[in-house]
Amino acid sequence: MACLSIAEHLISRLVEVGIDAVFGVPGDFNLRLMDVLEKCVNAGADGDGPCHQALRWIGTCNELNAAHAADGYARMRGVGALVTTFGVGELSALNGIAGSCAERVPVIHVVGAPSLAAMGRRMLLHHTLPENILANSSNFRIFYEMSSRLCCDSAYLNKPASAAADIDRVIISALHKRQPVTIYLPQDIVDHPVPDAHAPLAPPDGSNLEITFFDSVAGGGRTMALVTARSDETSLTEATELAAMKINNAEKPVFIFDVGVHRFNLQSAVLRLLERCQIPFATHLMGKGVIGEDHPCYLGHYIGRLSETSVRQRVEDSDCLVVVGACLSDVNTGFFTSVEYSIEVHQGTMRVGKAWFTDVSEADALTRLTDLITPRHFDASRSFSRTSIASLGAEEDGETEGDTPLSNHHFYLNCRLPAGAVIVAETGTPMMALSHYRLPKGGSILMQPLWCSIAHPTHAPSAAGGGANDAASGGGCDHGESPRVFLFIGDGSLQVAAQELSTLVRCGLPVVVFVINNRGYTIERVVHPSGAHAAYNDVQNWDYCGLLSVFGGQRGVRVETLGQLREAMAAVVGGGCHVKGPMLVEVVIDQMDVPEGMMSALAEKAKMTMNNQTAQS
Amino acid sequence: MACLSIAEHLISRLVEVGIDAVFGVPGDFNLRLMDVLEKCVNAGADGDGPCHQALRWIGTCNELNAAHAADGYARMRGVGALVTTFGVGELSALNGIAGSCAERVPVIHVVGAPSLAAMGRRMLLHHTLPENILANSSNFRIFYEMSSRLCCDSAYLNKPASAAADIDRVIISALHKRQPVTIYLPQDIVDHPVPDAHAPLAPPDGSNLEITFFDSVAGGGRTMALVTARSDETSLTEATELAAMKINNAEKPVFIFDVGVHRFNLQSAVLRLLERCQIPFATHLMGKGVIGEDHPCYLGHYIGRLSETSVRQRVEDSDCLVVVGACLSDVNTGFFTSVEYSIEVHQGTMRVGKAWFTDVSEADALTRLTDLITPRHFDASRSFSRTSIASLGAEEDGETEGDTPLSNHHFYLNCRLPAGAVIVAETGTPMMALSHYRLPKGGSILMQPLWCSIAHPTHAPSAAGGGANDAASGGGCDHGESPRVFLFIGDGSLQVAAQELSTLVRCGLPVVVFVINNRGYTIERVVHPSGAHAAYNDVQNWDYCGLLSVFGGQRGVRVETLGQLREAMAAVVGGGCHVKGPMLVEVVIDQMDVPEGMMSALAEKAKMTMNNQTAQS
Numbered sequence A, B: 001m002a003c004l005s006i007a008e009h010l011i012s013r014l015v016e017v018g019i020d021a022v023f024g025v026p027g028d029f030n031l032r033l034m035d036v037l038e039k040c041v042n043a044g045a046d047g048d049g050p051c052h053q054a055l056r057w058i059g060t061c062n063e064l065n066a067a068h069a070a071d072g073y074a075r076m077r078g079v080g081a082l083v084t085t086f087g088v089g090e091l092s093a094l095n096g097i098a099g100s101c102a103e104r105v106p107v108i109h110v111v112g113a114p115s116l117a118a119m120g121r122r123m124l125l126h127h128t129l130p131e132n133i134l135a136n137s138s139n140f141r142i143f144y145e146m147s148s149r150l151c152c153d154s155a156y157l158n159k160p161a162s163a164a165a166d167i168d169r170v171i172i173s174a175l176h177k178r179q180p181v182t183i184y185l186p187q188d189i190v191d192h193p194v195p196d197a198h199a200p201l202a203p204p205d206g207s208n209l210e211i212t213f214f215d216s217v218a219g220g221g222r223t224m225a226l227v228t229a230r231s232d233e234t235s236l237t238e239a240t241e242l243a244a245m246k247i248n249n250a251e252k253p254v255f256i257f258d259v260g261v262h263r264f265n266l267q268s269a270v271l272r273l274l275e276r277c278q279i280p281f282a283t284h285l286m287g288k289g290v291i292g293e294d295h296p297c298y299l300g301h302y303i304g305r306l307s308e309t310s311v312r313q314r315v316e317d318s319d320c321l322v323v324v325g326a327c328l329s330d331v332n333t334g335f336f337t338s339v340e341y342s343i344e345v346h347q348g349t350m351r352v353g354k355a356w357f358t359d360v361s362e363a364d365a366l367t368r369l370t371d372l373i374t375p376r377h378f379d380a381s382r383s384f385s386r387t388s389i390a391s392l393g394a395e396e397d398g399e400t401e402g403d404t405p406l407s408n409h410h411f412y413l414n415c416r417l418p419a420g421a422v423i424v425a426e427t428g429t430p431m432m433a434l435s436h437y438r439l440p441k442g443g444s445i446l447m448q449p450l451w452c453s454i455a456h457p458t459h460a461p462s463a464a465g466g467g468a469n470d471a472a473s474g475g476g477c478d479h480g481e482s483p484r485v486f487l488f489i490g491d492g493s494l495q496v497a498a499q500e501l502s503t504l505v506r507c508g509l510p511v512v513v514f515v516i517n518n519r520g521y522t523i524e525r526v527v528h529p530s531g532a533h534a535a536y537n538d539v540q541n542w543d544y545c546g547l548l549s550v551f552g553g554q555r556g557v558r559v560e561t562l563g564q565l566r567e568a569m570a571a572v573v574g575g576g577c578h579v580k581g582p583m584l585v586e587v588v589i590d591q592m593d594v595p596e597g598m599m600s601a602l603a604e605k606a607k608m609t610m611n612n613q614t615a616q617s
């Protein structure tokens, strides 16, 4: 392979690990890098140079949105990337990077930095903080150090000779730890040649890491890269034998699958285990949909005391609870009301009773358990599909009068999404509500229950880029497609990043955006009742239907009754519906109409948690 | 005075130092504080409790916009404040806080934090980063430490007993250093009583600081607080006597006033000095308008080699250049091409030739110099008003044909703003262009030439709240006003934070928004010519005129010819124009039409600087 420059090396690595779209905003310190990127984009799959696959640049309206988009893309595709400019751009993205850090999403954040020469002389450039007005010098490490706090590894490429190795190191870290990394690329070394020949990406010699490239189904058959640590054979054997013994001795073992199953790509190992052993399982909120909700062994959604009663009983009745890939955060455990687990499988670590085992690969552990656990028979009539939990769009046609004003519950009951739908659920009532309905067959859901930042509309384009509506996003933008990506977002959250809907229009992505207009921050009214009617929870009431038109797209539809909703649903997901670009449905709901039962429970628990936490000083 | 809670103490301090509007976004960890704030807002000037002046809450669409708004407010009013929620909100605001840090704008950032009890137990709450998935514990100091890097002082209120003193300390720091501070307020101590009686805000005993409260003219007669350090008498005498000797011995002394004159409130001291001594002066970019541009001693705008030739000659010809409150950054000095200064007056420090003097108050220095400098006579016929530099709106009526397509230059020549106009100029071509025209009488300009973040539309409401259109913003929102605030913003920058125009509509602020639609990031096309036609510099072309309508305001006007511009100008600033809410004018300009001469010069210098900076490794 020809000798590459540092920027070409970086871009070729992004492509190699499966990235076909980079998000971001140009700024003077990254423009040299942008030129190299643009060349790759224009060369396309046939070009020479570092790109042998199609690569797109998706310019977002601002950097926070780029970070959220790269996060959404990484959730769908395994890893994502964004480019920002020093200081102003980089800091704007941090809330998004922090979300990726908290929820373990590998995002590669490339920051275009001033030249090494200027930084070496500490020149008082724009986008810097003067550290000493008298000396006219600036500090060029502050932002890097701040960004690094949110990353599992970072590289300040201040030595051209080792830049390629540094880039490789942090990409391996991101793929292994499933967290963001920051790469600082000074503008004057962008075109420096990389000394060594360009070999395939590989973990350093002697490490216990290995990299696997595979064709992912979720990613539309594209390459995905995964870095895993090899198990210590003795640890693995001891841990899984002990665990299997406990499980086999138990009368009512239950598995709980959580976010880690998704992040460490354990779905197929889990499916093999379930198929052979037929043990019933539940999911935490963050693991929702990670295993198809139509699986015959699926019990439902377990979040401690906030769970649906039948699910809670089945889980808490178990004499051996095994949790895989858990995050035991407040929202994910019903405010710390979930029960103790007997066995935990984490990345690289397993706990069985009181015994901790390290150097146990999570995938190896599942494979070994599949062999060691005695198969059982699970009575599928007791599974989720037979419980009282409703599916999205479960209402039979016309069951309720068409002129009934829309309630939250009826909205979801009439929201019949196609098989394989990718649902993007905003923090706020939509996430809370959607978590209580069963997903369509093959459907998946993107949400952020740990970081809970209300700025996700930008997940939608990237979700679309990640398999669903792949054709539409794959550079095409010019042929109609049936929508497969559905964004549910409150009016308050929409206003945080409304401009990014413009990017859906620009890329011609057939995303359906449901704007839940309940006149403000309803979830805050509920969790903090003394502010239920406070003005600070109000937002300006926009003409939401006009928004896409301003961005160059089509007008939205406003629905206030069930009949109007049914009409709108027919238009957006009806049989022959092929559209170019996003569609918006404004769903008008009463200000205090929250998902039945569950929100009052949430308020209750929030209050309880709060009181428990009151300082005694 | 009655016993106050910690939150009441904090709010009473904000009011005491002159803040009458707080920006931000509510979130669960700040809702208890929001309740206290809302009570103050509702009580108004007559209520009891901590507020004896009207206080407003201005909820912005997102936190970055809140930070920019608080920054704009502080530039107009001396100090500003915003409230965000832990993690998600706080980090979203950081780019704005960094701008305030770089450009020395005191902003008080109050972060609603989880309860001390929860933080003490390191509970894995939402909005936190799990530090160790196995222990289910979170780190509650990361974000605080990140925020603190951008602040001159910070307080993590984890001891209720000293909370009031900590609040006072950081507010004093902000008012003295003119930089942001962060206050972490855990939700469970919001209502804790403050032990001591509430005395007026004062620097700690024994410090050399003093606080002054005065009625500012710029702030519409409202209270402003300033904290200054007392001079050491010997230093002051030696420094000013030496400086005065140099100035008196010089043939052609020239003063240069920069950003510090504004930030340290030196305008009246400077005016007294100019009146008595009649020494000609120029301004740097960041000091533009800090002394009225109609002053008879004003030479113009000095930014090294990028200055207008006559100004450059006058300044560089001087045998004694005195600079007050300088920031010697790249943009502010024409990319480091300004000449050496003989005398520098900084905050607390003076340099005269090679001699540095500390403990010299900048205000004292100016007062002393006023007495020591021998008065001269300045021939006003040589001042700025007689030079070739054009004023905004200088073109005589109808001088150019009405059907001429708009050029950048003709736009500004026909942009006749009223006396006292507050101009908000976005980074991008608007800032570069506007800096080359003379401001209207009594006019001022807000821009960010050092931090250069493109997200300022949100400065406009706060600028409006800071004196200009004070009546309209002072809680009123219901009577028409002549616009006095004018925002000039590129299409690219507008898209970064477009939703915030909704806040102008919501508050009924009569701001005029000129959207310069040149189809993308023109300034980047110019400073980096290889990307002039790159797709990454394009943005989606919106129906900008429809934007305000979506937010509930009135439709904008699109102008493409001089005639259309004249009509639009008559409508927005014409004699009897009284409006309620913002007006938008979309100004269509050719993609590569940049302010005459100056942009190509800029590109030249940028290239030069860049080459100079290339690493040799």
Ligand SMILES: Cc1ncc(C[n+]2csc(CCOP(=O)(O)OP(=O)(O)O)c2C)c(N)n1
Pocket (backbone or CB within 6 Å): A426, A427, A428, A429, A430, A452, A453, A454, A455, A489, A490, A491, A492, A493, A494, A516, A518, A520, A521, A522, A523, A524, B025, B026, B027, B028, B085, B088, B089, B092
């Ligand atoms: C960036 C950020 N800012 C603030 C918050 C606090 N917050 C959580 S939910 C919420 C309101 C969401 O309102 P909306 O999207 O209208 O949903 P609703 O609950 O009304 O359906 C807010 C402001 C947050 N989570 N993230």
Ligand SMILES: Cc1ncc(C[n+]2csc(CCOP(=O)(O)OP(=O)(O)O)c2C)c(N)n1
Pocket (backbone or CB within 6 Å): A025, A026, A027, A028, A085, A088, A089, A092, B426, B427, B428, B429, B430, B452, B453, B454, B455, B489, B490, B491, B492, B493, B494, B516, B518, B520, B521, B522, B523, B524
């Ligand atoms: C937050 C942030 N992101 C990116 C940049 C880099 N940047 C500087 S100017 C500019 C383009 C501004 O374009 P526009 O507002 O349309 O003004 P124009 O120069 O076209 O008149 C950009 C992207 C920045 N300064 N700040």
